[in-house]
Amino acid sequence: MARDRIPTSRVRRTATLGRLAAGQAVRQAGTRAANVTRSREDAQAALERRHLEAAEQIVTALGTMKGAAMKLGQVLSFLDVGLVPEEHREEFQRKLAALRDAAPKVAFKDMRKVIETELDDDLGELFAAFDEEPIAAASIGQVYRARLHDGRDVAVKVQYPGVAAAVRADMQNLGLIMRVVKRMTPGLDVKAVTDEIRLRIDEELDYELEAQNQRSLARIYRGHPFIHVPDVVTRLSRERVIVSGFVEGIGFEQLKSYPQADRDRLGEIVFRFFFGCLCRHHQFSGDPHPGNFLLMADGRVAFLDFGLFKRMSVADVEHELAVARAVTERDAQAAFDELASTGFLPNPERVKPDALLAYLDDTVGWYTADGELQLTPEIATRVAIESSDPRSSHFHTVRHQDIRPEHLFTVRMLVLTLAVLGQLRARANWHRIAREWMYGDPAVTELGRQEDEFYGRVAA
Secondary structure: OOOOOOOOOHHHHHHHHHHHHHHHHHHHHHHHHHHOOOOHHHHHHHHHHHHHHHHHHHHHHHHOOOOHHHHHHHHHHOOHHHHOOHHHHHHHHHHHHHHHHOOOOOOHHHHHHHHHHHHOOOHHHHOOEEOOOOOEEOOOEEEEEEEOOOOOEEEEEEEOOOHHHHHHHHHHHHHHHHHHHHHHOOOOOHHHHHHHHHHHHHHHOOHHHHHHHHHHHHHHHOOOOOEEOOOEOHHHOOOOEEEEEOOOOEOHHHHOOOOHHHHHHHHHHHHHHHHHHHHHHOEEEOOOOHHHEEEOOOOOEEEOOOOOEEEOOHHHHHHHHHHHHHHHOOOHHHHHHHHHHOOOOOOHHHOOHHHHHHHHHHHHHHHHOOOOEEOOHHHHHHHHHHHHOOOOOOHHHHOOOOOOHHHHHHHHHHHHHHHHHHHHOOEEOHHHHHHHHHOOOOOOOHHHHHHHHHHHHHHO
């Protein structure tokens, strides 16, 4: 019997989430009523307490689940940078690390059945050796270390049995979850967010699609000087099992204590992988959380887990770059025209170009302003707050914008990448790096020059 059963009943899961939504609604209403008679400072403190309670409730409720709700919990886990007051952040980070890295486990005999059913053979025939103790727990499965008969060490990701039914139940309940989230970020377009999350999570359930995503990036980065994406063992990968090259390396918690120069290098690599992949290749991994990369012994950084993945059209990527260029050039009208023409401002007459530019400055200025900047959790906090939080100084502007669903995971990727870089306290002139994609400028860093050489060699 599995040590942690996956709750698949919509009634049970709805009850959990319904209590969460109802409790949060009452508390939020109470805060608004009390704020009428509070000073500005007291009202701010009360709002922060509500945010902390809501975030903790979401982590607690979602941490009991597997499936889409668990995945959504991991998506939300990095939003703590803007929702949790500074004095509680360290404690809260520990809770989130437990959510990210210690998902409930399922007994190996049940996982073995999935492997043998999917690959239509006995485990001993498929692998020369197989360690029954999982090395990692993903949101909808577990990862094991094994050895092929040709001697290669591999990572075997196996989907939890019954998780598909759990995900279907979660999709039914997604609206309830998003109502709680909306109370923390009222500017959110819940319908667009919900639809995009449903699509992405439905894709993530199919490991054959993940294998396709991983193969695509493994080809792009094969031979890259500082980025590694493990190859997929296609013959052993199916809808619920994916096998790829095993990677050994140093994890994020240890890397956070490395010297500044090492953290700067790591931060630039992370920035180049997520931003650069979007801008150069019009596709990217949508999950830039610390459990998905390792520093290898040879100095390369291995990136893992490509279930949450997004491909974008050339036009959509050019839109992202056009907005960034407009902010860089202080051209408020150009930024306004770009966002209005692509549907981001459904009521453009209600938004002033200068106010929009000020808002964009506070959300993307960390890579559009020319100057060295050490990123911190506080900077990530401010960006998250200014983006959509009721505490945003630009909230009038925020509430009149509508993030298009095709750009939703781009925005998420940018914010979560910033959160990672902030935890690393990485330092760089992020704008000079970004100009390689925004304007086609030559590289100004050593890593950039190595990458220029790599792409020049590939193009040749």
